[in-house]
Amino acid sequence: MKISESKEWKQLTSHLLEDIQGIKVGELNDLKSRFEDFSYEFDDLLIDFSKQKVTSKTRELLLSLAEAANLKSSIAALSEGKPINTTENRPALHTACRLPASVELVVDQIDINLAVQEEISKIDKMVEKLSNGHWRGYSGKPIRDIVNLGVGGSDLGPLLVCEALDEFKVDYPNNIRVHFASTMDGSQISDIFNTLNPETTVFVLVSKSFSTIDTLSNAASAKAWLMSNCPNEALVDKQHFIGVSVSAEKMGEWGIHPDNQLRLWDWVGGRYSLWSSVGLTIAIKLGMENFKLLLSGAHSIDKHFFETELSQNLPVLMGLIGVWNSNFLGVPAQAILPYDARLKYLPNYLMQLEMESNGKSVTQGGESIDYDSCPVLWGEVGPNAQHAFYQMMHQGTRKVTSDFIAPIRRFSKEDSEHGKSLQEQHLLTLANCFAQSRALMTGGSLDELASNSSEKKQFPNPHKFYPGDQTSTTILIPELNPYTLGQLIALYEHKVFVMATIWGINPFDQWGVELGKIMANETLSELKNAASTEKFDNGTNTLINLVKEGIGKNGKGSNS
Numbered sequence: 311m312k313i314s315e316s317k318e319w320k321q322l323t324s325h326l327l328e329d330i331q332g333i334k335v336g337e338l339n340d341l342k343s344r345f346e347d348f349s350y351e352f353d354d355l356l357i358d359f360s361k362q363k364v365t366s367k368t369r370e371l372l373l374s375l376a377e378a379a380n381l382k383s384s385i386a387a388l389s390e391g392k393p394i395n396t397t398e399n400r401p402a403l404h405t406a407c408r409l410p411a412s413v414e415l416v417v418d419q420i421d422i423n424l425a426v427q428e429e430i431s432k433i434d435k436m437v438e439k440l441s442n443g444h445w446r447g448y449s450g451k452p453i454r455d456i457v458n459l460g461v462g463g464s465d466l467g468p469l470l471v472c473e474a475l476d477e478f479k480v481d482y483p484n485n486i487r488v489h490f491a492s493t494m495d496g497s498q499i500s501d502i503f504n505t506l507n508p509e510t511t512v513f514v515l516v517s518k519s520f521s522t523i524d525t526l527s528n529a530a531s532a533k534a535w536l537m538s539n540c541p542n543e544a545l546v547d548k549q550h551f552i553g554v555s556v557s558a559e560k561m562g563e564w565g566i567h568p569d570n571q572l573r574l575w576d577w578v579g580g581r582y583s584l585w586s587s588v589g590l591t592i593a594i595k596l597g598m599e600n601f602k603l604l605l606s607g608a609h610s611i612d613k614h615f616f617e618t619e620l621s622q623n624l625p626v627l628m629g630l631i632g633v634w635n636s637n638f639l640g641v642p643a644q645a646i647l648p649y650d651a652r653l654k655y656l657p658n659y660l661m662q663l664e665m666e667s668n669g670k671s672v673t674q675g676g677e678s679i680d681y682d683s684c685p686v687l688w689g690e691v692g693p694n695a696q697h698a699f700y701q702m703m704h705q706g707t708r709k710v711t712s713d714f715i716a717p718i719r720r721f722s723k724e725d726s727e728h729g730k731s732l733q734e735q736h737l738l739t740l741a742n743c744f745a746q747s748r749a750l751m752t753g754g755s756l757d758e759l760a761s762n763s764s765e766k767k768q769f770p771n772p773h774k775f776y777p778g779d780q781t782s783t784t785i786l787i788p789e790l791n792p793y794t795l796g797q798l799i800a801l802y803e804h805k806v807f808v809m810a811t812i813w814g815i816n817p818f819d820q821w822g823v824e825l826g827k828i829m830a831n832e833t834l835s836e837l838k839n840a841a842s843t844e845k846f847d848n849g850t851n852t853l854i855n856l857v858k859e860g861i862g863k864n865g866k867g868s869n870s
């Protein structure tokens with residue numbers, strides 16, 4: 311039975327019609343105990359749902375929906391390593407990558423934490439060798455630059471963490487820096503060639519499948535760059551390339567030396583993989599101690615998710631409210647708004663996490679669903695987004711729900727003038743964060759605000775009117791550090807799982823990306839073929855033929 315046919319789904323629909331429709335979220339927030347009733351804490355992390363359009367009854371009914379969808383047993387199946395990724399017949403065990411070393415996790419009679427810990431010690435050794443200057447390039451100089459070549463989950467997680475925690479980087483004597491290149495168009499990798507020294511650069515080829523053309527094409531250019539400086543391929547491979555993949559065979563065929571291969575398992579999904587050897591660049595930049603703190607922050611959320619009753623379980627509540635917004639309130643979009651520029655890659659990271667996981671329209675059993683799944687997610691650092699797309703959120707026609715994310719503490723109180731000024735800036739940022747979620751909720755009229763009058767004008771200027779009634783969740787972390795960032799990311803991972811479970815879909819496969827890859831290969835052979843093509847639709851054929859004819863080559867828009 312589809313979840314939309316359940317009694318609990320129907321009760322939510324009736325509740326919407328009878329109790330919620332016509333109510334504005336701002337009215338709910340007038341209740342004195344609103345924050346107390348709808349905010350939750352775990353460790354020092356606080357989630358405030360008071361600006362979501364939910365009442366105690368909504369919460370109760372959503373929890374019943376979770377029971378109806380067997381959420382508890384799905385959470386247990388996830389934690390125990392049952393093959394819940396049914397289309398690929400394997401477990402989803404990213405949580406195993408952040409288990410404390412002493413804990414056993416036996417799946418199919420094997421303690422998989424042994425394999426995880428083995429990989430962590432390999433990472434440790436590599437970090438040590440790089441940091442003490444013993445890893446040397448082809449000319450004998452110590453390595454200074456590490457370039458992560460990967461895309462999607464093999465790029466976004468390490469990129470997010472390395473950028474967010476830059477202040478925690480290790481001050482290596484040889485001043486090691488990490489860089490990222492993901493796009494197949496060559497722009498990023500050519501910047502790397504223009505700025506780094508081949509003698510002292512190591513590339514980490516991160517690809518779970520080791521067959522992603524984006525990464526392999528960047529890797530081929532990297533090898534060509536190195537070999538134009540040192541034609542000894544074996545030496546270049548040994549001193550300048552590390553591989554991270556499920557397939558030792560493919561890494562070997564490419565030329566990755568066995569000592570430089572880090573292992574991944576098919577039970578770690580790409581977008582859930584920053585905790586594994588995919589996080590090598592994180593460990594290099596932040597050091598092993600901070601890498602382990604990141605893992606333990608995530609583990610603390612795993613324990614909370616696996617062990618806490620549904621009604622007090624943060625990812626469960628986040629997921630259920632997500633379902634309520636998508637399926638009952640009909641909110642099609644979700645904005646991710648970190649009020650801290652260090653989290654600038656969080657929106658991109660969550661776009662992949664949520665939309666690649668839950669952008670599906672069939673159940674685990676292959677049946678079409680008759681309700682919406684993943685909303686459209688997008689975002690930007692909040693203060694910048696205020697000057698970009700908030701206009702649409704305040705006065706546009708679309709419903710949007712937002713996550714406002716901020717650290718409570720930022721700059722330590724220094725006596726210097728600039729220290730005090732930075733403190734002020736942090737307060738200014740928090741003020742904007744809280745004010746924007748309030749403004750989105752209450753709406754209002756600029757004229758009234760300007761006249762400081764509570765009297766409602768009969769005909770407010772429509773251009774200066776804000777309808778309000780946009781919902782949001784506020785997530786506060788005490789401060790941004792490896793532990794709290796680990797918590798934040800794991801929170802979202804589990805929220806995605808909760809939503810998938812309610813919708814009955816598999817969040818761990820991504821068949822939707824395959825068709826485009828096949829078509830790109832066909833298109834490439836047509837582009838390379840000198841004769842004009844008639845193989846595809848008219849529009850596509852024309853684009854391909856225009857490129858072949860070199861159209862626009864001599865026009866004003868060309869400088870080649």
Ligand SMILES: O=P(O)(O)OC[C@H]1O[C@](O)(CO)[C@@H](O)[C@@H]1O
Pocket residue numbers: 461462463464516517518519520521522525580581666820823
């Ligand atoms: O790590 P790989 O196998 O190179 O894949 C990279 C990314 O490509 C995808 O498979 C989508 O094409 C993502 O799921 C994945 O994170």
